[in-house]
Amino acid sequence: MPQRPFPAVLEAAAPRDLRDLMVWPWFSLAKTPRHQPIRLDHATVRLRVEPAGSLGIATVWDADVLIWAVSQIVEALDAGLTPGARLEAPPRQILRFLGRGTGRSDYARLRAAFDRLAATRVETSLRAPLPEPARFTWLDGWETTGNGVCLTVPEWLSAAARERRVLRLDPAYFGLTGGTARWLYRLVRKMGGRQRGGGAIGLRRLHARSGSRVRYVEFVPRIRRIAASGLPGYRLTVERGGGEERLRFVRHPESPCPSTQGCGLAAEELGRSEWEERGTSPCRITGHRPADSALSSCPASEIRPYNFITSLYNRLLAADSPNPAPVDDSSGRPWRRP
Structure with missing residues (x-):
């Protein structure tokens, strides 16, 4: 039985991107279709990205869809939910998350992005067990449903999101x-x-x-x-x-780290503390602190x-x-x- 789609409609989700997708040339940077493959051979990392058919390689604007998917998965985990690899949402909500309009042309471009993400073929040695490279597409598939659109993201993408290998982006x-x-x-x-x-x-x-x-x-x-x-x-x-x-x-x-945000609560009376025991701090000493990460609310x-x-x-x-x-x-x- 197919897995039931997860309703990815968490509007409070902050934009997050996978770390592995942020430093390598996975996507075309041009708005015109690119049919020439992208190749990189850098130290131990090798990759090849090529289109299927006449659609061209997925662009850096198409990659916004993956940012939306990762953001929904992480936000769902933070809320105690269990998202799967199939995410379902109204296209309007996806467009609003990406800061785009909701006109007919915007829906058409979003649909074209789904097609390119599902058709672009990637081969890479990054995180692949040697000597065989990993081969995948950015989306395993997509379809329209009664509730909007259902995207099936690759298992490696949902696994990376579950393991919090992500960074928060500035909106x-x-x-x-x-x-x-x-x-x-x-x-x-x-x-x-x-x-x-x-x-x-x-x-x-x-x-x-x-x-x-x-x-x-x-x-x-x-x-x-x-x-x-x-x-x-x-x-x-x-x-x-x-x-x-x-x-x-x-x-x-003056710019706050996008990995942290205020709690939104007003400050109490000056000088008051919720800690009653004097001389004891709830903070651990430096040697006992966990390694700082971009997902931690503690300052570096x-x-x-x-x-x-x-x-x-x-x-x-x-x-x-x-x-x-x-x-x-x-x-x-x-x-x-x-």
């Missing part, structure tokens, strides 16, 4: 109109994390990561224009260091200058350093196969 992300700006925000959000001093990445490496069809000499002016206008919650600068130009990104001091611990965490393909330089090295904490752990 202003949906207002970004350029494909390169959308892709860059997700990469900066993943690489920047909560580092006080942000991070940096070389422009040539950035160009390779984008999967863009434009040449490097055309790509750099786009990055400069985006840096001049900024991205939601981040300040960007293009600088020269280490013999190459690189993009440096840092969170706006201060990083001492020149504190390095080094692994094979990942280098993290402390935020206090004036010359941060390129940041890349993407993982090469085995992909959970369907």
Whole structure:
């Protein structure tokens, strides 16, 4: 018997994206159909994305549907519900979540996004048990129902959402109109994390990561224009260091981390505390605290200058350093196969 669809109509869901989808070129950045495959061979990560038929590769705007699905799954788990891989909702609610209109053309574009996500074929070594790569499509299928539309997401996607391998996005992300700006925000959000001093990445490496069809000499002016206008919650600068130009990104001091939000409750009388026992704090000492994550409501611990965490393909330089090295904490752990 087919699994009963989960009613994915949680309007309070905050936008969340899978970490693995934020730093690699999974989607086309152009609004015109792309039929040329996307290929990347980076250290231990290899991927190939290609279209099926005449639809073209799924775009970074189509990927908003996956953000909606992940957000609904995580929100349902937070509410104590048990969502499955089949999500059902009225198209109007999906469009509203994505900050889009609800006219006839908007519904047509949403339907086209479903088709491209279901038709785009992906092959990657990321999280795949060697030597065989993982092969999948972004959607296992979709259909219209009496309650709207039912999307069947791949098992690996729902598993990643259940394991909270996600980051919260600034809702202003949906207002970004350029494909390169959308892709860059997700990469900066993943690489920047909560580092006080942000991070940096070389422009040539950035160009390779984008999967863009434009040449490097055309790509750099786009990055400069985006840096001049900024991205939601981040300040960007293009600088020269280490013999190459690189993009440096840092969170706006006044911008709250999108992974946390206020409780909405008014403050009590000044000086009052709910803790009656004097001299005892409910907070654990630093050594007993769990590792900080983007999903924690606790503030990030201060990083001492020149504190390095080094692994094979990942280098993290402390935020206090004036010359941060390129940041890349993407993982090469085995992909959970369907």
